Each structure stands twice: as structure tokens, then as C-alpha cells.
Amino acid sequence: MRLYGLLLLSLTFWKSHSVFKIPLNIFAGKFNASVQLDLRPLQKNEAAAKSGLSLASDPAGIVNFLDMINNLKGDSGRGYYMQMIIGTPGQTLNILVDTGSSNFAVAAAAHPYITHYFNRALSSTYQSTERAVAVKYTQGEWEGELGTDLITIPEGPSGAITINIAAILTSEGFFLPGINWQGILGLAYPLLARPDPSVEPFFNSVVRQTGIPDVFSLQMCGAGVPASTTGDPAGGSLIMGGVEPTLHRGPIWYTPVLEEWYYQVEVLKLEVGDQNLNLDCKEYNSDKAIVDSGTTLLRLPANVFTAVVDTIMQTSLIDDFSAGFFDGTKLACWMRGESPWRFFPKVSIYLRGTNTSQSFRITILPQLYIQPVTDIDGTLDCFRFGISPSANGLVIGATVMEGFYVIFDRAQKRVGFAVSTCAENGGVPFAEIAGPFLAEGVASDCTSGMTLREPVMWVIAYTLMGVCAVVLIILLVLLILPCRRHRDDEITDESSLVRHRIK
Ligand SMILES: *[C@@H]1O[C@H](CO)[C@@H](O)[C@H](O)[C@H]1NC(C)=O
Ligand SMILES: *[C@@H]1O[C@H](CO)[C@@H](O)[C@H](O)[C@H]1NC(C)=O
Secondary structure (H helix, E strand, O other): OOOOOOEEEEOHHHOOOHHHHOHHHOOOOOOOOOOOOOOHHHHHHHHHHHOOOOOOEOOOOOOEHHHHOOOEEEEOOOEEEEEEEEOOOOEEEEEEEEOOOOOEEEEOOOOOOOOOOOOHHHOOOOEEEEEEEEEEOOOOEEEEEEEEEEEEOOOOOOOOEEEEEEEEEEEEOOOOOOOOOOEEEEOOOHHHOOOOOOOOOHHHHHHHHHOOOOEEEEEEOOOOOOOOOOOOOEEEEEEEOOOOHHHEEEEEEEEEOOOEOOEEOOEEEEEEOOEEOOOOHHHHOOOOEEEOOOOOOEEEEHHHHHHHHHHHHHHOOOOOOOHHHHOOOEEEEEEOOOOOHHHOOOEEEEEEOOOOOEEEEEEEOHHHHEEEOOOOOOOEEEEEEOEEEEOOOEEEOHHHHOOEEEEEEOOOOEEEEEEEOOOEEOOEEOEEEEEEEEOOOOOOOOOOOOOOHHHHHHHHHHHHHHHHHHHHHHHHHOOOOOOHHHHHHHHHHHOHHHHOOOO
């Protein structure tokens, strides 16, 4: 209603929607302006770490969670990455953390947008498998070669681990201007690994070789820090092996992982302000709902997105709001110091509880989804809308995850959420969590039929692979050409799964 100096700026470089659709949704860093980053969340974590409040560490002493606090840098726009040392002697690279894929892949050749790459020839422990591997996203892709090598994580579990590495030799739209990472760490399940699930994902290797519990947790601290500035990135923590109590406030609520490929969860209900969207709950999970740190925004199926935007417009107290803001083609700018957050409602997502007749809700405040971008001319504060429509499912991306400490409890097939200690300003948290609520009135299964399609394709793929293996053995015996060609054809089929990937 009373709104001073609301301006909508059309930014021509935003007309390219690709900014939001590319894999990992990394901003190209086209905004240049100096901005004072709010580093208080980081300092807070450091203080907690130094005070030695945390008692969590495993009895075997392989993991010390305190060493892992603040081991990430980055923000939702450019992604969160951690330092790893690859090969012998070690080569240091920054690796993006992505819970929406399952390959560990690093640049192995020069590219204009990266400063350095992993030089396989210089590592005495690198072993090539001479298998080709390719990952194709909706936009952007890379191709390379599979191998294995030793890695160590300076701020992770101690010791060297042998892992599968995809050496990226060529890529298109994967590395982008302004990023400060040279590789990607896919933390999802083997089913998503390329070229097939026999390529053991990084975290599976870590658990098998170090014996740490099959759990990792993520705290991403970029909330409120303008994306795509030229300044230092914010930070976060990837705790491997468990849960670090100093990173969350209040209880952890768990939701079951429905299928182990992405971290697929079941969304029962959405609310904007106090208003239930009242859609059929299947709409929220069409064709799946996943938790993905490699996606910047909260992405919603088209119908759900429309309903959310309509409800926000009704309740936002802003009369003449341009639609361009909601479709991501415009920024909304206010006079400096005129915080817009009080004009917008909270958004709540209800997730199925581990007791399936119950649910709990995670709530994000506008501070998380009305995101500061940068100062355009020194007198304005500009913001983008942190929610976007999706053609292939609901994605709980960094926009939401930044409000929570998120626990990927693979051992118990569940994902936990608790309010993050770094998502707050002046003691006011940007996220809330509440439960339990009765799941009555909600279908007992909000996902039926939705996810079968692709697993069925995997069954077909495995069957074909089995057939292929038999043929290979016969052919080898006969000393004729190996099966490689057949398998390549088949990989093309499998990649439909990747093409449907939400990024
Ligand atoms: C961004 O910074 C570069 C180098 O300082 C400058 O050449 C360019 O004009 C700037 N772009 C904008 C949009 O201000
Ligand atoms: C699950 O939730 C229902 C509804 O609140 C409750 O009646 C039931 O006792 C719970 N079951 C367990 C095992 O806690």
C-alpha cells in the first residue's frame, strides 16, 4: 500500500531465461557493483566453533565435525563449493556441492571460465578406465573420461579416499563466467550416476572406505547476501558423517526419501501466508519433488507456481506490481533502506512425516525468496523473485535450503530439516519449522504413478546391459569386436533421465 519509490527495472540481460534454466542455475556474474557483504553469519559460526560447544564427533575419531564447519564457500547464485586435493602430488580444486546429481567430475582441460584444472598426467595415482562419460543437462553439458584417483578433503574426514573421477574434456554451458569452482560433487544416489549406476558415487566411496555413518548434512549461509556481486562469497558447511548440533536451532523434522535416486520427498500442502493453495496434492509432486542444493531457486510445477504468484499478489500489499518481477525478467528496486520484506507473505511447504499420518511444515520468510541482487546505482536496493516455474517437478533448491540445516540421512532413508543458525538477521530467523500436523484430508499417496516411468526405464536399461554383457563375453571369446558400441547406443536411451533433470 504505502510504498516508497518502488521501481521496476527491466534488465535486458535477464531476458535470457537461460540464467535460471542452466544446470546448477549459476549466475553469470554480470552484475558488477560493490556491495558490503553481511559476514555476520560466518562470524557467528566461527564463534560457535571456537567456543568448542559442539561435542559431536565419532568415537573412532575419523570425523571431527568441528573441522568441517565453514568448509564451503559460495552463494545460491554461483553455487556452494569446497576445497579438495586430488591426485599425487595433490592438486587443489574447488568442487561444487550438488545433491541433484551423482558424478564426481572435474575439469581436466583448460576452459576460458576456469582458472585451473586437474592435470591427470601429473598424478602418479590416477588410473584411467578409458570409459567415456557424458552428462547432459537441460542446458549445458560435459563430456569426458572416467578414471580413479586418490583425494583428500582438508576440511572433511581424514585420510585419502579412492574415488571415481570423471575428467571433463569438453563442455558447453557448464562452466560459466564468475564461478570459482572447477568441478562438481554429485551427492545423490548411484541410480543417477553416468554412464551407469556401477560408477560408485563419491559419498558411497567415502562411507565404504572410511566407515563414517552414511549421513551428510548441509548448511548454506548465503541468505541475505546479494548474489552475483564481485565481492567475497558467503559460506556454509558440509558435514560428512553426521549432524553438528551447533548448526541448527530447535528440533530436526524428518521426511522419508521416497525413491533413492534424487533425494525425492513428498510434499503434501503449500501455504502462502495463512492461505492453503488447496490444490490436489499430486500437483505438488508432479512429476517429482526433490531437495537439490545445485538448483538456485525454489522451483514449482507450473500450476502451483501460478497459484503461488496469484496468492502473493493478493496478499503482498503491493497494488501495481509488474508481472515481469514474478516471471524473472525484472528486478524490483526500492529506495535504499526501504526493506521490501514486510510487504510479502511467508511461504510454507508441508512435508510427509516419518509417521506417515503426520506432516510438518517448513516456512520461508520473504527474506529468503525476495533476494537482494546488487545495488544498481547506489540509491536503490534491487531484488529478484526467488521462485520460478518448472516443467519437471518441484525443486527445494538453495532459496529454501538456505533457511535450514538439511540432513541427508541416507542410512535411514530420510531427509531432515531444522532451522539454520546462519539464516537470521538481528536475531530474527528467516525460516520456521513446525509440527506435527495431521495429514488427514490429504491423499495417502501424493505421488502415485508419478515416478514409475523412469525407474521402469532403468529396469529396461539394466536388462539391456545384462544382455550386452553376455554378448560381450561371447564376442570376447570369439575375439571379435567388443560390445562398446552397443552400450553407447543404450546410454543414449538412459540419458533421457538426465534430459528430464531439473536444473
Ligand atoms: C563491469 O565492470 C567492467 C570492468 O570494470 C566494465 O568494463 C563494465 O562496463 C562494467 N559493466 C557494467 C554493466 O557496469
Ligand atoms: C502416528 O500419528 C498418529 C496421528 O497423530 C498417532 O495416532 C500415532 O500414534 C502415531 N504413530 C506412531 C507410531 O507414533
